[in-house]
Amino acid sequence: MLIHYHRRRYLFFILILICLLLFYKYTRIKTYFLTDEHRIYTSLLIELPHLERLIRAKQSNLSSIQNRLIKVEKYLTKYTWHLKRLIKTIHYNEQEQKKISYFNSFDFDLEKNLQKNQTKFLVYFHLINISNDIDYHSLYKFYKKISNIQNSYITLNKTEAYLHVIYLPIRSNKFNICYKDVIDRKYFVLYEFINYTGEDIDEKCFHGNFLPVKFFTQFNNTNINNDRWRLNDTQQLSIGIIYLNTNATISAYEYNQLNNKYHIATECFYPSCSQIISNKNLSLISIICSSSSYSILIQNQFYELFFYLLSQQIHVITLNCEHYLPYSKVIDWSHPSASYSWLYTIYFQTFERRFHTTIAYLRTHFRLPTLPKSSNFVEIKNQLTKENNFYYLIHPRNLNFTQMPIGLMDKISFQSNKKTSIQIEPTFYDQWNRLYQPFYRSEVLTNPFEIPSSNEKYTIIILTHKKRFYQLNRLLLHLNGLINVHRILVLFNQIDKIEKSENLSLKDFLDDYYIYLPSIHVEIIYIFNLTNNLNNRFLAWNEFIQTDCILSLDDDSFLRHDEIEYAFRIWLENRSRLIGFISRSHNLTTLEYDASSSSSCSYSMILTGAAFLHRWYLDYYTNIMSEQIREYIQMNINCEDIAMNFLISYLTKQSPIKIGHRETFHCYKCEESLSNKITHYKQRTECIKYFSNIYRLIPLRYSVHRLDHLLNISSCFS
Known part of the structure; x- marks a missing residue:
C-alpha cells in the first residue's frame, strides 16, 4: 500500500x-x-x-x-x-x-587748357547795316552801352576774336526779310524784336547761329512797395492767369492746380490782359504756355511778359514754359536753391548784367572755360601803400610773450600756411546754378559746400574807425596768441575828409594815434578805405585773405580765446553756416526786428560783429548779390549784417548757429554807436521789409539750437 x-x-x-x-x-x-x-x-x-x-x-x-x-x-x-x-x-x-550733360563737360585746370589749346574766348561786335527793319536807335544805344562796360571777353581787335557777333534790334518784320540769307554764317547773331506788332515770322530764317535776347524793352524798374505780398504769408493769395498761345480748355489741368492753392482773381489772354493785370495790382501771376512745339513768336511774347513782371517785383509761376525760359540750356530755373526773382536779379536786372549773361552763355555754348580776373597786386611789407581806392599797411608779427596765454605756446604755429594755388575750373552746371558765377572765375578757390582742406586757419576782419582807436588797440592786444588765426585785417572806414590826395601818411589817417599801432604774433594789415561804406566790411579782400574761414569782429567784441577756438571748431563742421555769439530774431507776421531774442531760445539771425563765415560769401555779397541791397545799406548806414544773414540763409536753406548765451557786448568808453540811436530798431525793421521784397520771400530760418562751449552740448535757457 x-x-x-x-x-x-x-x-x-x-x-x-x-x-x-x-x-x-x-x-x-x-x-x-x-x-x-x-x-x-x-x-x-x-x-x-x-x-x-x-x-x-x-x-x-x-x-x-x-x-x-x-x-x-x-x-x-x-x-x-x-x-x-x-x-x-x-x-x-x-x-x-x-x-x-549739354554743358557739364569738363573740370580741369584752366592754365593747362589754355596752354594746350591756345584758345581764349574773345568776342568782337560788328556794326552792320543790312535792312530798314533794324531799329537804329536801339542799335547805337546798345553799342554805346557796351563801350562803357568792362568785360575781359570783349576785344577791339578783329583778328584775335574767337567769335564775331552781330546785334540785330528788329523793329518789325513787315518786309519779311530772311536774315539767314543776308548774313554771313561766320557771324553769331543776337536778335531782339523791338516794339513787335505781331507780323508772321518765318521760323526758318532764324535757324543756325541765331539767339533771341532781350536787352531793352520792358525793363522799367519801379520803386518797391513794402506792402507787396510775401511768399510765406499764410492766407490764401490772389493770382492772375495769363494764357500764352493756349486756352482755358486745353489748360484745365494747370487751372485746377492753381485753383487748389490760390484764389484766381482774373484770367486773360496775352497781350490784351496786360492792362487788366496792372489794374488788379496783383503780386502773383501765372503764365500758362502751350505744350506744342517751340515758336519764335511765342518766345518773343514770353520774354516781353516774363521780364516785365519780374522787373515790376511781381512773383511769377510758369506752367509748360520750360523751353521759353531765358537760357534754359544753362540756367536751371527749377533749381531748389533759387527763385525766378533771385535769378532775374543775378542775370537780368540791369543792362550790364544782361550783357554779361549773354557773353557767359556764348562762352558756355562754345564750351570754353572762364578767364581769371587779372591781378597784378604785390604785397609791400611795413610801408603805407596806395591802391586804387584804399591804402594799406602790413605790420609784421612780433612775438610778444608777455601777452600770450600760458600753456598755449607749444600749440602755436608761426609759419604761414599759404595754400597751394590749384585753380580748378568748376563745371558749367556749377558755374550757373550752384555758384552763380558764370561771368568770371572767382579768386575764392573753394566754396562752403566743398570738402574742407587740412590744417585750416582763419582770418580776422575788424571794422573800425579812428574815433574808436582805444577799443581797437585793446582788442588787438587781447587777440594776441590766438592759436589758429592766420592774419588780422583792420578796416578803417574813412569818415574825415582829407584835403591832399597824394603822398598820404599814417598821420593823415590816424593823427597822432599812428604811433600806437600794436604788433602781435601774426601780421596785422591796416586798410584805410577812402569811402565810408558799411559794405566795406564784406569786401572779398582777395589780395590779403588766404584762408576760407573769416572771423568778423566789431572793435568792441571781446571774446575769450577758448570761445573763439570752440566756435572755429564748430564752423569746421558747419562750413556753409553763419556761426556766432549774438543772436537776433524777427517777427514772421509783422517783420519787426526783435533784439530781445538774444535772451530767448528762438533766433533767426546772428550779428556779424562776432561771427564765423566762409570767405565765398564775401565775394558773393560784393559781386553777385542785388546791387539794390548794397545801395540801401550805403544810404542808410545800417543793416549790412541783416543782408548777410539773408544771403546765407537763402543760399543754404539753413539757420545760423549760436555759441553760448551772450546777449550783447558792452562798449567801454565808446562815444557813439549805431545801436544807441533812437531810430535804430525801427530802421532795422524797415531793412527786413525792404530785403524781403527784393528776395520776394523771407529766407531767414528760426532755430533754438545753441552750443555751450563749456559743456559742448546743445542747450537753451529761456
Missing part, C-alpha cells in the same frame, strides 16, 4: 514535470512566432516618450523658424521699398544728368 502511494506521488510529479515541459515548449513556440511584432511594439513603447520630446522640440524649432521667416519677410518688404526708391532716385539722377 505504501509502495503504491509512493508510485502515485512520483507519477504526479512526473505529470507536473511533463506539464511544465509542455508549457515551456508551448510558450517558446509562441514567443518564437511573435518576436518581431512584439519587438516593434515594445520598442515603440520604449521610444515613445523620447519621440514625443523630439517632436515637441522640432515643433518649437519650426515655430522659431516661422517667426524668423516672418521677420525676414518684413525686412525683405522694407528693403524692397528702399530698393524701388533708390532705383527711382537713380533714374531721376540719370534724367537730371542728361538734362545738364
